[in-house]
Amino acid sequence: MRGNISETKWLTVTAITFTLTAISISAYALKRKWNHMSSKIEELEASLKSCSEKCASERQGRIRAQQALREEVTKSQPKSENLNLTCYPMMPIGTVHSCFSTRNGTPRQPLLVPLARACLVFNTTRVPPASLEGLEEYSHCWILYVFHLNTDIDKLWKHPSKSGFKAKVRVPRLKGGRKGVFATRSPHRPCPIGLTVAKVEAVQGNMVLLSGVDLVDGTPVLDLKPYIPYCDSIREATVPNWLTDDNLLSVASISFSEDFTSALENCWIVAEKKSLYASPGEFQSLIKQVLSWDIRSLSQRNRPHDALLKNENDELLGNASDVDDHENETVVHEREQNAIYSSKIIYHLILEGLDVSYRIDHVGHVIVDNVSHAVQDNKRSFFNYLAWKGKMQ
Numbered sequence: 001m002r003g004n005i006s007e008t009k010w011l012t013v014t015a016i017t018f019t020l021t022a023i024s025i026s027a028y029a030l031k032r033k034w035n036h037m038s039s040k041i042e043e044l045e046a047s048l049k050s051c052s053e054k055c056a057s058e059r060q061g062r063i064r065a066q067q068a069l070r071e072e073v074t075k076s077q078p079k080s081e082n083l084n085l086t087c088y089p090m091m092p093i094g095t096v097h098s099c100f101s102t103r104n105g106t107p108r109q110p111l112l113v114p115l116a117r118a119c120l121v122f123n124t125t126r127v128p129p130a131s132l133e134g135l136e137e138y139s140h141c142w143i144l145y146v147f148h149l150n151t152d153i154d155k156l157w158k159h160p161s162k163s164g165f166k167a168k169v170r171v172p173r174l175k176g177g178r179k180g181v182f183a184t185r186s187p188h189r190p191c192p193i194g195l196t197v198a199k200v201e202a203v204q205g206n207m208v209l210l211s212g213v214d215l216v217d218g219t220p221v222l223d224l225k226p227y228i229p230y231c232d233s234i235r236e237a238t239v240p241n242w243l244t245d246d247n248l249l250s251v252a253s254i255s256f257s258e259d260f261t262s263a264l265e266n267c268w269i270v271a272e273k274k275s276l277y278a279s280p281g282e283f284q285s286l287i288k289q290v291l292s293w294d295i296r297s298l299s300q301r302n303r304p305h306d307a308l309l310k311n312e313n314d315e316l317l318g319n320a321s322d323v324d325d326h327e328n329e330t331v332v333h334e335r336e337q338n339a340i341y342s343s344k345i346i347y348h349l350i351l352e353g354l355d356v357s358y359r360i361d362h363v364g365h366v367i368v369d370n371v372s373h374a375v376q377d378n379k380r381s382f383f384n385y386l387a388w389k390g391k392m393q
């Protein structure tokens with residue numbers, strides 16, 4: 001029994017010795033491994049540090065280059081006295097080819113004329129067609145654009161103290177009453193950028209067919225964004241009373257003269273090839289929609305001489321040529337003095353290069369007389385209705 005016990009002890013001691021040896025061997029291996037790893041970590045840390053430093057210096061360089069570029073761009077702008085311009089890379093990325101050939105007749109707000117079509121053509125150098133992928137899945141889009149036809153746009157190059165910029169603008173609905181520019185959507189703004197919404201009819205290559213537009217032909221476009229109803233429409237939004245108080249801007253009725261239909265059919269022989277409308281009938285519907293709003297300029301509607309006009313049924317007519325709502329009171333006054341004595345004025349509305357002539361009688365009934373090719377036929381090279389037909393819903 002004893003012998004057995006001492007034998008067992010000896011065996012146990014041997015086992016422990018072995019185990020300790022094994023442990024110290026693996027500890028040694030572990031230590032070596034650890035040393036190796038720490039030096040590896042140090043190495044990596046050093047390389048990361050040098051990378052970060054390189055990145056930082058590269059970013060510094062990039063920022064410096066950007067600053068230099070901006071300074072250069074600023075310098076190359078038209079030099080206006082003392083005006084410190086800050087430049088950003090905002091160039092138009094596309095152009096609107098709209099049914100509205102002139103400012104006069106172009107609706108004042110979007111979606112008032114559902115048939116108002118326009119083809120927005122993106123510049124493929126700046127916007128590859130793939131940029132439009134997925135846009136057709138939205139019904140509407142926002143468009144940011146430049147009020148490029150503002151007659152006073154040159155003034156904006158001048159120093160604010162010399163530009164004569166007016167803080168208040170005349171409002172069509174207020175018969176010439178004035179509101180602060182930011183309480184209106186007047187085109188005459190310190191920064192002449194317009195915002196509108198339109199229906200997306202179809203997308204094709206680098207072009208978007210839009211409807212419900214209030215954009216004049218040739219409008220430079222700065223950006224397009226999808227309209228997202230759940231965040232872009234605000235149910236509890238309110239507007240001032242002057243926007244809802246009256247229906248000053250709609251006309252009493254619209255009719256077409258007997259000769260109109262044949263005149264339009266004559267024009268159509270040539271017009272069809274460059275029209276975004278399917279037929280003379282559809283084009284006529286467009287005319288009707290456009291003229292159902294009083295498109296005369298403010299000065300033609302503004303009537304400070306009501307007393308004088310009472311016998312003439314309180315209606316004053318004027319010339320609907322390209323009149324600027326921003327003109328001063330002297331000009332408005334003179335125009336109205338002249339208009340008091342004009343009884344049968346022919347107004348002109350140019351749609352897709354066609355000159356539509358019409359009259360408004362003293363109680364707001366519109367009679368469309370004639371249609372002919374306008375003298376200045378703008379180059380309408382974009383796709384016509386047939387090219388879009390298959391794509392339109």
Ligand SMILES: *[C@@H]1O[C@H](CO)[C@@H](O)[C@H](O)[C@H]1NC(C)=O
Nearest residue numbers: 080081082083084085159160
């Ligand atoms: C234009 O900028 C320069 C440098 O920042 C400044 O010295 C100068 O007063 C500025 N001029 C005007 C008109 O703001």
Ligand SMILES: *[C@@H]1O[C@H](CO)[C@@H](O)[C@H](O)[C@H]1NC(C)=O
Nearest residue numbers: 091093094095123124125126
């Ligand atoms: C398209 O953009 C390029 C680059 O900015 C410009 O050079 C070219 O004139 C533009 N083309 C049109 C048709 O606007």
Ligand SMILES: *[C@@H]1O[C@H](CO)[C@@H](O)[C@H](O)[C@H]1NC(C)=O
Nearest residue numbers: 318319320321322342345346
């Ligand atoms: C209306 O304006 C057009 C174009 O500016 C002009 O040719 C025409 O004579 C004007 N008509 C009246 C009645 O002022």
Ligand SMILES: *[C@@H]1O[C@H](CO)[C@@H](O)[C@H](O)[C@H]1NC(C)=O
Nearest residue numbers: 164327328329330331332334
């Ligand atoms: C209004 O415009 C006319 C013609 O452009 C100009 O002669 C007149 O000085 C202007 N008046 C005011 C008050 O700006």
Ligand SMILES: *[C@@H]1O[C@H](CO)[C@@H](O)[C@H](O)[C@H]1NC(C)=O
Nearest residue numbers: 259260263369370371372373
């Ligand atoms: C319609 O306009 C055309 C072209 O200007 C003209 O020849 C024709 O006589 C006009 N028709 C009427 C009924 O005024």
